[in-house]
Amino acid sequence: MVSVMQLLCISLVLFCVGWEITGAAQILGLFSHPGKSHFNFFRPIFLALAKRGHNISMYSYFPLEKPIDNYTDYVFHGMPVLTDMVDLKNFESEWKPLGLPFKIPTYFMLHDWGLRSCKVALNSLLIAQLLESPTRFDVVILEHFSNDCMAAVAHLLGAPMIALSSCAIMPWHYKRIGSPFINPIMPMNFLHYTDDMSLIHRINNFFHFHAVNILYNWITQPATDELIKLRFGNGLPPINEIVKNTSLMLINQYYALTGPRPYAPNVVEVGGLQVGVEMPLPQSFMDLLDISRDGIIYISWGSMVNPNTLPPAKRNALFESISQFKQYNFVMRWKSGLSLLKEKPINLHIYDWLPQRDLLCHHQVKGFISHGGLLGTTEAVYCGVPMLVTPFYGDQFLNAGAIEQRKLGVIVNFANFDKDHITRGLQKILDKEFTENVKRTTRAFRLRPIPPLELAVWWIEYVIESGGAPLIQNESRNMHWIVYNSIDVYLIFLGVLCLVSLGLWVFVKLLSRALCRFKIEKPTKSKQQ
Numbered sequence: 158m159v160s161v162m163q164l165l166c167i168s169l170v171l172f173c174v175g176w177e178i179t180g181a182a183q184i185l186g187l188f189s190h191p192g193k194s195h196f197n198f199f200r201p202i203f204l205a206l207a208k209r210g211h212n213i214s215m216y217s218y219f220p221l222e223k224p225i226d227n228y229t230d231y232v233f234h235g236m237p238v239l240t241d242m243v244d245l246k247n248f249e250s251e252w253k254p255l256g257l258p259f260k261i262p263t264y265f266m267l268h269d270w271g272l273r274s275c276k277v278a279l280n281s282l283l284i285a286q287l288l289e290s291p292t293r294f295d296v297v298i299l300e301h302f303s304n305d306c307m308a309a310v311a312h313l314l315g316a317p318m319i320a321l322s323s324c325a326i327m328p329w330h331y332k333r334i335g336s337p338f339i340n341p342i343m344p345m346n347f348l349h350y351t352d353d354m355s356l357i358h359r360i361n362n363f364f365h366f367h368a369v370n371i372l373y374n375w376i377t378q379p380a381t382d383e384l385i386k387l388r389f390g391n392g393l394p395p396i397n398e399i400v401k402n403t404s405l406m407l408i409n410q411y412y413a414l415t416g417p418r419p420y421a422p423n424v425v426e427v428g429g430l431q432v433g434v435e436m437p438l439p440q441s442f443m444d445l446l447d448i449s450r451d452g453i454i455y456i457s458w459g460s461m462v463n464p465n466t467l468p469p470a471k472r473n474a475l476f477e478s479i480s481q482f483k484q485y486n487f488v489m490r491w492k493s494g495l496s497l498l499k500e501k502p503i504n505l506h507i508y509d510w511l512p513q514r515d516l517l518c519h520h521q522v523k524g525f526i527s528h529g530g531l532l533g534t535t536e537a538v539y540c541g542v543p544m545l546v547t548p549f550y551g552d553q554f555l556n557a558g559a560i561e562q563r564k565l566g567v568i569v570n571f572a573n574f575d576k577d578h579i580t581r582g583l584q585k586i587l588d589k590e591f592t593e594n595v596k597r598t599t600r601a602f603r604l605r606p607i608p609p610l611e612l613a614v615w616w617i618e619y620v621i622e623s624g625g626a627p628l629i630q631n632e633s634r635n636m637h638w639i640v641y642n643s644i645d646v647y648l649i650f651l652g653v654l655c656l657v658s659l660g661l662w663v664f665v666k667l668l669s670r671a672l673c674r675f676k677i678e679k680p681t682k683s684k685q686q
């Protein structure tokens with residue numbers, strides 16, 4: 158048996174050899190969506206590429222704080238960067254027809270954001286200058302999320318296209334990349350289902366997948382085509398054709414957390430790549446960690462949620478629960494939470510910002526109260542911290558479903574966010590048996606033949622070297638859905654079956670008529686005799 162160490166050595170050697178072959182490439186990053194958490198997943202890839210000597214030109218809302226060699230930032234303006242803007246009151250009551258989740262409005266929210274940020278980026282001076290510049294790019298890396306207009310820019314530049322997805326891939330991405338979608342085992346992004354669905358869940362999953370897909374093709378794509386036409390005139394192919402040229406998709410998923418899925422070979426799971434090397438925590442935390450008897454519980458609902466909008470009843474419930482766990486200290490990111498000084502329990506400590514990754518991996522951190530955002534979830538799994546999850550929007554439901562199924566945590570829905578549920582949830586995840594299971598999954602999550610960041614870099618260099626990786630593209634992206642689902646074949650079989658049955662039926666009919674005549678004729682004959 159080859160040991161893990163040997164495998165790691167081999168991959169390291171291959172990695173270095175790969176570097177020799179590839180040489181430096183001109184790489185363009187085009188990111189028009191102003192979501193910070195998305196970019197936190199993308200950035201490590203580009204830093205790694207720059208470090209290997211490639212020349213990165215990055216068009217985004219998120220410039221580096223300290224410039225580095227081989228990486229040039231071009232910063233979009235005109236869209237607010239999405240932090241502390243989600244109002245939790247929006248999720249207080251939810252319409253649930255027949256008790257089932259109904260998430261079609263999420264599509265409209267994404268469509269609206271996507272179109273607005275697309276418009277801003279497409280009409281920016283930066284893009285005009287980019288298209289005029291003489292630099293030729295070896296590859297364009299962009300995001301596949303809620304709008305595709307940056308793919309038109311990639312098309313005009315004539316370079317192979319790689320897409321990144323900071324979440325599970327959206328319903329409208331399967332077809333373009335030629336990857337299968339299998340309804341009973343692949344829950345749709347906005348639902349809390351797993352690969353273990355009842356009939357009614359499968360119906361809801363099917364409905365959501367296809368409804369959102371149709372809406373994307375009927376509403377988002379024509380609107381995007383319209384924007385592209387306004388900017389570049391009539392000459393470009395429809396955006397739905399352009400995106401079929403995507404050579405590779407790197408996605409923030411990993412089977413140990415999100416479940417095994419059958420992807421085409423040009424869709425690669427690189428979940429966890431943002432978990433970098435551990436850094437020491439600031440001294441102020443170390444003091445707190447030292448004085449906490451049973452440990453620390455970390456609370457964060459991500460960078461987009463504004464905790465000030467937590468309704469008072471739910472806030473009190475959280476505070477009361479926290480004060481019941483006196484042996485633990487709780488730390489929370491709550492911007493401008495200083496006004497809470499009087500109300501909050503003494504074992505809750507509030508900060509404007511927290512070093513999430515290093516905090517989660519500290520051995521004194523015993524639990525994570527979270528919203529199920531994929532970056533925090535991945536980091537918690539990597540560090541082996543059990544979670545109490547309250548999903549609010551988007552893919553948080555899907556992630557929460559995976560967390561519960563894998564026994565990495567418990568879900569407390571926002572509707573049930575009261576003292577009783579929070580306390581019982583915390584008791585459950587702090588239990589020793591629960592923690593042991595989390596550690597086992599952590600091991601499966603970490604144990605890989607090649608670390609995810611190296612895998613991402615390898616694939617990107619492969620696409621560059623092979624001029625778009627033509628050999629791993631499968632034909633299904635160009636097929637009509639009738640052909641792709643073999644409906645034509647079913648129909649022909651059905652037709653043949655019908656013809657054969659009809660033939661048999663006619664034959665039997667004729668035969669029985671002949672027999673009857675034979676029988677009827679006989680007695681008549683005997684009478685005549």
Ligand SMILES: *[C@@H]1O[C@H](CO)[C@@H](O)[C@H](O)[C@H]1NC(C)=O
Pocket residue numbers: 181207208209210211225226227
């Ligand atoms: C920039 O690229 C060169 C090779 O072209 C490489 O030697 C150097 O380490 C890179 N710089 C950084 C900061 O990664």
Ligand SMILES: *[C@@H]1O[C@H](CO)[C@@H](O)[C@H](O)[C@H]1NC(C)=O
Pocket residue numbers: 212213214215229292
């Ligand atoms: C790197 O890319 C920038 C454009 O962002 C370009 O101006 C520069 O010349 C490139 N550098 C190299 C060494 O190719």
Ligand SMILES: *[C@@H]1O[C@H](CO)[C@@H](O)[C@H](O)[C@H]1NC(C)=O
Pocket residue numbers: 312315316317394398399402625
């Ligand atoms: C797809 O890519 C190929 C090769 O890079 C190119 O010839 C073709 O024009 C592209 N098609 C579209 C629709 O972008």
